[in-house]
Amino acid sequence: MISNRTKLIILSLLTFSLILSGCSLTSGEKKKIDPPQDVSYLKEDESTTITEEEDKALQADNQSEKEAAVMTELFLIDKNDFVASKTMMLPNTESVAKQALQYLVSEGPVESMLPNGFRAVLPPDTMIHGVNIEDGKAIADFSSEFKNYQAEDEEKIVQAVTWTLTQFDGVDSVEMRMNGETLTEMPVNGTVLASTGLTRNQGINIETEAVADITNTHPVIVYFIAQNDDDYYYVPVTKRASNTETDRVTAAVNQLIAGPGYESELVSGFLPDVKLLETPKLENGQVTLNFNDAVLGSYEKKMISNHLLQSLVLTLTEQQGIESVAVKVDGSTELVSGDGEPLTEPVTRPTKINADRF
Incomplete structure (x- = not known):
């Protein structure tokens, strides 16, 4: 069994090689080889010039395609049985919430779009009768086929439906x-469903194996890193932090540093000797963190890896009231990202999480 530390070293080497090749780790994009193109030959009197009218028509077509699509985060099941999201380009409809659930149905419209290693969560032939949003609650009505799932998928279905619907503005809970x-x-x-509605606070990919006394802990959602071939993506995991850790930001950062369970297929971007040098400061939606230099991926360049930064920002902006993250190392803000870009501004949550290239 490969330890988390060994997996982290391998991940760091891969990250360094990507940096050298100029690849962005935050985009979630994969290199693709262009397919062979049909070859045609022009006669001497033929022109390749596009007229102004043709150029306008092409631009109008491109704009129509963009307006006819909406980027939607779908929570699916990956090859390691984690509930993880993929952001996909779906048709723009009046009911984006209903459509999102339709794309969670196995053997449905999502099948041709599924990334390698992922599967849809709802049973085949499940119909979505409707999704009504009332006072912050999304009420999703399924057909009888909804009950035709395997018992081991039950909690994953609850989590996937809840997290898919609560991505939308105005939706805080799900019935x-x-x-x-x-x-x-x-x-x-027979998983009990809260009468007040399902929320993200009830957890996702819940990890409790290493918790001796769950009553003296509280849940913390952190984002770890998963790999599928050349694709890296981020997986939310609910861990348990000690009630003695009263600062919620510190508790989340410490759980990131502790990493996932020993036998987990996930990894953390943090080395075990990373530490916060002071209590995080939260003001006007911005949280400021001051780490020791163990957080650096390169001491010479004062570089923080994109994987670490992405995990950190996703984790902290999952908490209410946090919109951006500013990072210091030994009090200094003279830092760069894995792409070599200066980290002079606070980092906000990405609008496209785990997005493939479109």
Whole structure:
């Protein structure tokens, strides 16, 4: 079994090689080889010049395609059985929330778009009767086929539906129904569904194996790194932090540093000797962190790796009231990202999480 530290070293080497080749780690893009193009030959009197009218028509077509699509985060199941998101370009419809659930159905429209190693979470032939949003709650009504899932997928379905719907503005919680009847528990394994609605606070990819006394802990959502071939993506995990850690930002950072469980396929971008030098400061939605120099991926360049930065920003902006993250090392702000860009401004949450190239 490869330890987390060994996996981290391998990841760091891969990250360094990507930096040398000029690849951005934050984009989630994969290198693609262009397919062979048909070859045609022009006669001497033929012209390749595009007229002004043709150029305007092409621009109008491109604009129409952009307006006809909407980037949507779909929570799926990856090859390691984690619930993880992929941002996909879906048709722009009046009900984007309903459409998002339709793209969670196995053997449905998402099948041709699924990245390698991912699968949809809802049973085949599940119909979405509707998604109504009332007072911050999204009420999702499924057909009878919704109950045709494997017991081991039950909690993953609850998490995927909840996290997919709560990405939308105005949605804080989710209620699930089947043929118009409110579900108080899931139909296969009896997972209890909160009567007040499902929220992100109830967790995702819950990790409790190393917790001796769960009653003296509180949940913390952190983002670790997963790899599928040449693709890196970020997976939210609910860990348990000690109630003695009263500062929520410090608790989250410490869980990132501690990393995932020993046998987990996930890795953290943080080395174990990374430490916060002072209590984080939160003001006007911006949290400022001051680390020791172990957080640096390159001491000479004062570089913080993109993987570490992305995990940190995703983790902290998951918390209410945090919109951006500013990083210092030994009090200095003279830092650069893995792309060599100065980190002179606070970093905000990306609008496209785990997005493929479009």
